Amino acid sequence: MDQSLVANKTIIGRVKSIVGRDSKLGKALGGLEKLQEAKFISKHFSEFLEPVVAQSENTRTESFNIRHKVYCEELEFEPLKNNCLETDEFDKFSSPCLIRHKGSGHYAGTVRLVRPQIENQLLPIEKYCINSITHETLNPRNFARKDICEISRLAVPLEFRKRQMDRFSGAATGVINEHTYSENELRCFPFIAIGLYFSAAALVMHNNIKHTYVMMEPRLARSMRFVGIQFEQVGPVIDYHGRRAPYYINPSLLYANLRPSFKIMLKNIQHQVEKYPRD
Structure with missing residues (x-):
């Protein structure tokens, strides 16, 4: 440090x-x-980690595999798949993002941006939780399909959620090899989720999408406020893979409250995401 x-x-x-x-x-x-x-962490994040927009078959497969590890194997929210890839109907019109650890080339997390383009393409929140959205003016049905998106399927492998103090807990718990990752690198890993949200936000702005939705635990929304990411809750907490609520954000809301140090981090991620062609 x-x-x-x-x-x-x-x-x-x-x-x-x-x-x-x-x-x-x-x-x-x-x-x-x-x-x-x-x-x-904002200063050193880009030294160890980088965003990847999954536009190739290989990187999309990496994203689906991480999701399988987290959502099927660990959390058991979804059934195990023989191919070890967790996918659903929304992936046909989604843009996955990954965070890659530069030193090892391993992927430290993934998130996807569901981006409907035609009328019969719904956001997951519309298909499964539309009645949970009670904010009339911010209901996604009020906007054109191309102007809305949903951040979903955020997943960080167990390996990248362990701290230095857990190094002796054993391979079964996803221990980090102390010879692979440095102390400084380990300090970045709790902020991988923030990096994933920033990657999704950068992709939103890169593609000029106006309205973003996400279903998340209220405690996660509260933790995001630490860096100044102020999601607006647009409905009550419901039981959906645990206690979750619908949230809304747009680029103006994101920048309005973001802490200066994390604005730098977001700008760095934006610069890297903008190297990818628009979908």
Whole structure:
């Protein structure tokens, strides 16, 4: 880790121990500590990881395989497939994105952007959860098909969700090989989900899509606020693969609240995504 960040964390930690972590000053220092961490990760994210728009058969297969590992093998939301590829009807009009670990070439996560083009193509949220959307003006049915999309099937393999402290927990739990990934690289991995959302957002803007929807757990939406991603909840929490609610966002809402350090991260990801031709 950057030595200046280590020094700052040490000083902040000492002051927090003196004034008390739950005091106003202690909480403020805790927030400063998190912000410094975020700036560090934003700066170094692109050093270890890069977005990939899955436009080839090989990269799409990689995306489907990661989804199978997470949604079929680990979470058991979907049945196991003989070909180890998790796919559905929406993939015919979807654009998958991946995050690739530069050092190993392994893929650290995937997400897809469902992009209907004609009237009979529905978003997953429309087909399965349309009654959960109670915000009348932001109902996807109000907009042209080409102007809406849905972020779905975000998946991060277990290997990239383990921290350095878990290295001895055993291969069955998806342990990271300490000789493969550095300490700095491991610090980036909890932000892979943010990188995936930013990749999807970059693809949205690259293709001039106006309205984006996502079904997610409220706690995930709250965690996204840490970096300033303010999804607007457009309906109540329902039971859909766990407790989830429908959310909405557009490019203006995304930029309005995004923290400066993560704006840099988004800009870097946008620059890389824009190298790919529009679908």
